[in-house]
Amino acid sequence: MRLPGFALPAIALAVLLALGFSGVVHAHESQPGSLDIRQIAGDRYDVVWKAPIYYGRPHPARLELPASWQTVVEPTERTLPDSIVSRRVVAVGEKGVEGSIVSFPGLQGTITDVFVRLTRLDGTAMTAVVRPTSPNAVLRGERSWHTTAGEYIGLGFHHIMLGVDHLLFVLGLLLIVRGRMMLFKTVTSFTVAHSITLAIATLGYASAPLPPLNAAIALSILFLGPEIVRSWRGETSLTIRYPWIVAFLFGLLHGFGFASGLSTTGMPKAELPWALLFFNVGVELGQIGFVSLTLLLSRAFRVLAMRWPVWAERAPGYAVGVCGAYWTVQRTVMLFMSL
Amino acid sequence: MRTIDHRPLALAGGSFLAALCLAPEEAHAHLVQTGFGTFYDGVVHLFITPPDLLVAIGLGLLAGLCGAAASRGVAFALPAAWLAGELAGSIFPASFTLPWLTTVSFGAVGVLVAVNANLPRPLLVVLACGAGLFHGFVNGSTMVAAGTDRLGMIGASVSVFLVITLSSALVVSLRAHWAQIAVRVAGSWIAAIGLLMLGWLVRGQG
């Protein structure tokens, strides 16, 4: 197979980037943490705090339980490949857990969300998502559905807006697509495809191990690079004629990626479909926002008749290819190191 | 079927993503925490700081009224000057926020829009540079006091670029006479807000 002319400079640049900025461009794959508080008997609760490994180190956040809770069984700590799980049993006293506040000092400086779940013996449960902006949760009774909905929409929006890899893939598609109808078809098929795999993965029918998945997502971005160059040269290819097919196929991969941001750890089964729905709504809102802002800005550039030097016009296309190449190399290395 | 021109499209999405790619994941204390990192905090900062938002929209309207060439100049001059001002402010922070001057600056821009001042392009660019440096400087001073980093400042000037480009392109694209009048009415509103604000400052309730 002939190596596209684009690939060489891209790979060279990727190596340079890897040497120079290895700390700057992070692949975005931070897992959420979870806190599971389960009533064992009376005022005794089993507390399991799972702190994800944060960029190769123990997570900077600590768990801080209310001062009135007495530790009955001292914490035990287990180190898993992707997290550190500590477990203890506490006596919460006569007042019960209602209204108690658990906090996570150190979470502020991170991008980690923590899912908190409280289950009582009578079967009632409460869940909350703790964000770095307000690193604490109030334990309380059942919540209204719209509070939950808002939380998961926010989570999905957050996930895509910080997920530069997903946005870069969408940008690559926008660069290839010609015509409004094709734009609509492509964006829709990407949406449908990632919704399918997001649902499959979240509901537990299938799962993709994270390291190869991340490498494959990176490869999907790299794949678009040569296609963009082809479209500049006026050449054609399957991707340029039917971008929606590519959007669909790679969309399936990206859906698994989105699923990694929606951990179902500690989530009541009944809440799962709703969490899935609203998380996806949040992701789509972010995606629509990015696509419409890009289109509006491009129209504004045209209205103002802005003229750009050639390198500036081509820079975004090369950025797609270079970042794709860099991430592919980086994540393939990570894949082999994890074996 | 209408075709989509790729070059502006590429630049539009690319400039946004480029800024995003440079984002380190560490977050600090912010003026406003969006929970999305300092870049987005900077983006949002413009929208919750009315004098800054009004001066950016006002300059966009003014540039649009002066034509596409003037808008092109302002669309780059304002964010660049804004960023320069922010950096200056973060290095030599001032302990005051100068509400008088920020109010006068957006109010004056409003008046210029209301009277449909057809300024020559160089003058407009100088005006944009002055406003950008000044508002950026105040931004930079307050941001550094709240612990926002350089990335937040880039975010703020990216959103200035978005506002000025979209608002001036909107005005340039308007053909109907009444629509251009509506632009001048908007300028008059901005000027009115500035005048009232001066009154509040005299009273000490800014």
Added chain:
Amino acid sequence: MQERNGTKKIRRVPGRAAGTLFPAALALLLVPATVFAHQETGSITGIVSGLKHPVSGMDHILAMISVGLWGAQLGPPAVWVLPVAFPMVMAFGGMLGLMGISLPGIEIGIAVSAIVLGAMIVTESRPPLWIAATLVGFFAIFHGHAHGTELPAGSSGLLYSIGFVASTGTLHGVGIALGLVHAFRGGRLAVRAAGAVVSAAGVFFLARIFV
């Protein structure tokens, strides 16, 4: 202006399409402002009270709508000179009030403004533009002085002003929109009748001050 004509050829976007898309864009831009505004304490109360204030007093509503109506009746250029000039002059009045410079007979001035503006609409008078603008501007000072200065405790003056100006401007828009019926056959009469109502209300306001 020359430049704008020059770029017309380069652009391939029809003005109409861009015209519909960009307002959406600006709305999009303003969404975060409202979403995140709650993070600033008291900001929502400031904007909301600013928005509500102009529509809470009948005298202010009637005067603002009649500015729009009269403008529509006079046609261009008055139809746009008045809404452009009014907010600024009104804000000037508000500024005087905030600086503590008192004006004599504010309440009387406001009542008289409704009477005079109503009378102008009823009689379809067409004074020269500068006289119309001065007349409206004169009343605008009173309105600004009386209404622009009632800030609820704990909210920001800037946000209150934004709400106040936006709300007042919207009332002008309503007046102009109502005045568009002027173009229809029966509409002319309807606009004049509305002027009569405003005048009558003005007389009532005046009477209320003295009785």
